[in-house]
Structures are given as structure tokens and as C-alpha cells.
Amino acid sequence: xxxxxxxxxxxxxxxxxxxxxxxxxxxxxxxxxxxxxxxxxxxxxxxxxxxxxxxxxxxxxxxxxxxxxxxxxxxxxxxxxxxxxxxxxxxxxxxxxxxxxxxxxxxxxxxxxxxxxxxxxxxxxxxxxxxxxxxxxxxxxxxxxxxxxxxxxxxxxxxxxxxxxxxxxxxxxxxxxxxxxxxxxxxxxxxxxxxxxxxxxxxxxxxxxxxxxxxxxxxxxxxxxxxxxxxxxxxxxxxxxxxxxxxxxxxxxxxxxxxxxxxxxxxxxxxxxxxxxxxxxxxxxxxxxxxxxxxxxxxxxxxxxxxxxxxxxxxxxxxxxxxxxxxxxxxxxx
Numbered sequence: 341x342x343x344x345x346x347x348x349x350x351x352x353x354x355x356x357x358x359x360x361x362x363x364x365x366x367x368x369x370x371x372x373x374x375x376x377x378x379x380x381x382x383x384x385x386x387x388x389x390x391x392x393x394x395x396x397x398x399x400x401x402x403x404x405x406x407x408x409x410x411x412x413x414x415x416x417x418x419x420x421x422x423x424x425x426x427x428x429x430x431x432x433x434x435x436x437x438x439x440x441x442x443x444x445x446x447x448x449x450x451x452x453x454x455x456x457x458x459x460x461x462x463x464x465x466x467x468x469x470x471x472x473x474x475x476x477x478x479x480x481x482x483x484x485x486x487x488x489x490x491x492x493x494x495x496x497x498x499x500x501x502x503x504x505x506x507x508x509x510x511x512x513x514x515x516x517x518x519x520x521x522x523x524x525x526x527x528x529x530x531x532x533x534x535x536x537x538x539x540x541x542x543x544x545x546x547x548x549x550x551x552x553x554x555x556x557x558x559x560x561x562x563x564x565x566x567x568x569x570x571x572x573x574x575x576x577x578x579x580x581x582x583x584x585x586x587x588x589x590x591x592x593x594x595x596x597x598x599x600x601x602x603x604x605x606x607x608x609x610x611x612x613x614x615x616x617x618x619x620x621x622x623x624x625x626x627x628x629x630x631x632x633x634x635x636x637x638x639x640x641x642x643x644x645x646x647x648x649x650x651x652x653x654x655x656x657x658x659x660x661x662x663x664x665x666x667x668x669x670x671x672x673x674x
Contacts, residue, residue, distance in 0.1 A: 381415040382444045465658040466495035473518035476601040478502045504571035509650045516649040530648035534673030537619040538640035541631040543611040559592035564613035567594040579616040581638040
């Protein structure tokens with residue numbers, strides 16, 4: 341049974357609604373000459389609430405905005421209650437709308453679980469999986485290894501969203517995300533993948549010009565850092581080093597700050613300062629001599645990494661397959 345957002349985009353609102361009218365499901369009821377598929381309308385309603393606006397919901401549903409609006413109006417008329425407060429800038433749920441939304445989430449999850457369990461019993465995982473992950477993880481760990489995934493699951497198509505921003509999983513229809521660092525969202529169901537070690541290093545040319553520091557405290561004078569900042573808050577990241585019970589936070593001046601670890605690596609390779617970043621990013625460069633480790637007798641931090649999905653989302657077999665493969669991929673980092 342196709343969902344609303346799996347429908348092809350129609351030329352106009354009437355065509356889209358006529359297409360919906362022709363579909364027969366157990367929940368179809370006549371209303372003013374229009375067949376209202378309650379299950380389909382429920383899906384559209386949930387998508388509108390998650391998206392926050394009719395315009396964004398229509399884009400995600402690949403449908404005309406007017407058709408989405410009319411479908412919500414028909415659902416409200418069918419139920420006999422107002423579900424949404426509408427203003428020119430935002431939507432908000434009425435008390436009845438909030439109650440209906442929570443119930444719709446549970447019912448749709450049960451329907452999805454039922455459909456998936458029937459399909460999974462008879463066929464291998466298939467379909468599209470939309471995944472979000474940071475650029476450094478995508479470029480250096482996940483994408484280079486995907487050949488083995490597609491050998492195992494030739495019928496799965498991956499839509500990988502590369503970026504360092506925090507995606508709204510439900511509104512953007514993201515199945516799962518790889519997150520580096522502490523999880524800040526309690527509504528996510530997360531599975532630990534392991535830890536990413538950190539290494540402090542610099543280009544040989546930089547060290548020839550500025551000297552090799554022997555202790556982290558020396559970075560405060562006569563040295564420049566390549567500063568990595570949060571893509572969300574622009575807050576500067578700090579890093580600690582540990583040696584025989586002594587803990588030091590790396591601090592010093594910088595001339596460049598970047599919100600992407602791959603860009604920060606490029607700055608370090610260019611000799612723009614001392615860089616602290618993920619060990620897997622600099623491993624090959626340390627081996628080739630393009631970078632030199634600083635403070636090799638100090639231990640860097642271990643940053644947690646997780647794969648997560650929304651707590652309201654049913655885990656389809658195709659998503660479960662990708663999550664399990666990712667856990668195996670990160671096994672060396674545990």
C-alpha cells in the first residue's frame with residue numbers, strides 16, 4: 341500500500357486528489373463527493389505537523405501544497421474537530437490535534453511494523469535508506485567501505501546526506517544518522533559504535549619555523565592553533581591531553597577557525613598551525629611524513645560515536661541491515 345509521500349508528483353492539485361480518490365483502502369469514507377482515505381490523510385497530517393508548515397510538508401510529500409491543505413481540511417471535517425491552528429507564519433496543534441497526533445503516530449507505527457514484518461518474511465532487505473553523517477566519517481570511513489555493503493545487500497539503495505548540521509530525522513525523512521560526540525537529543529534511540537581517538541600534529545614546515553613544543557602549556561606562547569568550531573553553535577572545541585595523571589587542556593591563539601574537520605586537516609597540512617583532530621584522519625599523513633605528531637607521549641581524548649534513529653520510527657529490515665553493517669565497520673574503534 342503506497343503512502344502519500346510515495347506518490348508521483350501530479351501536475352496540479354486536482355490531479356493529485358483524483359489519484360487519491362481512486363485508491364481503495366479499508367479506511368476510505370465518502371465525504372462531500374470526495375473519498376477520504378483516513379490512513380492516508382493521517383500520514384499527511386503527521387507529516388504536516390513534523391514539517392511545521394504546509395509548504396515544507398508538500399515538498400517532502402512531493403505533492404501540491406493546495407492538495408495537502410485540502411486533505412487536512414477534509415480530515416478535520418470528517419473528524420468534526422479542528423486539528424491545527426493556522427497563522428501566516430506557523431502551525432500549532434489544538435488540544436484535539438495533539439491527542440490525534442500522538443494516536444496517529446502509534447497507529448502508523450503499528451501499520452508500518454505489520455507491513456514490514458509481512459514483507460521481511462518473504463524477501464531480502466530492499467528499498468532506499470536515507471542516512472545522515474559528518475563529512476569526515478563519510479569520506480574516510482563509510483563510503484570507501486560501501487562495496488562490501490552492496491555485495492551483501494544489492495537491493496538496498498543508500499541516500500547519504502553528508503554534513504555536520506543536526507538534521508530533524510522525522511521532518512526530513514532520515515532513517516538513521518551517525519553522530520560523533522555526546523548525544524544531545526534524548527528522543528533518539530542510539531546504538532554505540534565505538535570511540536574515535538584524537539591526535540595532535542603539525543606540518544614539518546610549521547615545526548621548523550616555530551619549533552617543536554615539548555609540553556602542552558608551551559602552545560600558549562609562540563604557537564598558532566588550527567581551531568575547530570561547532571557547526572551548530574560556532575563554539576570552539578577544546579581538547580584535553582593526559583599523561584601519568586596530569587590533564588592539560590590545549591589552549592592558544594589561532595588565525596583560522598573552521599567548522600569542518602576535513603577543512604581543518606587541510607589547514608594543518610598547509611602549515612597554518614597545530615591541529616588536534618581524529619586519528620583516522622591523519623594516520624596516512626603521519627605515515628607519509630606530511631604531518632608530525634606533537635606530544636606523542638601524551639594520550640588524546642576518545643570521542644564517542646553512535647548510530648541513531650528516531651524513537652517513533654519503526655526499524656525496517658533495510659535500515660536494520662545498514663545499522664548492523666555500520667556496527668561491524670566500526671568494530672576496530674571499540
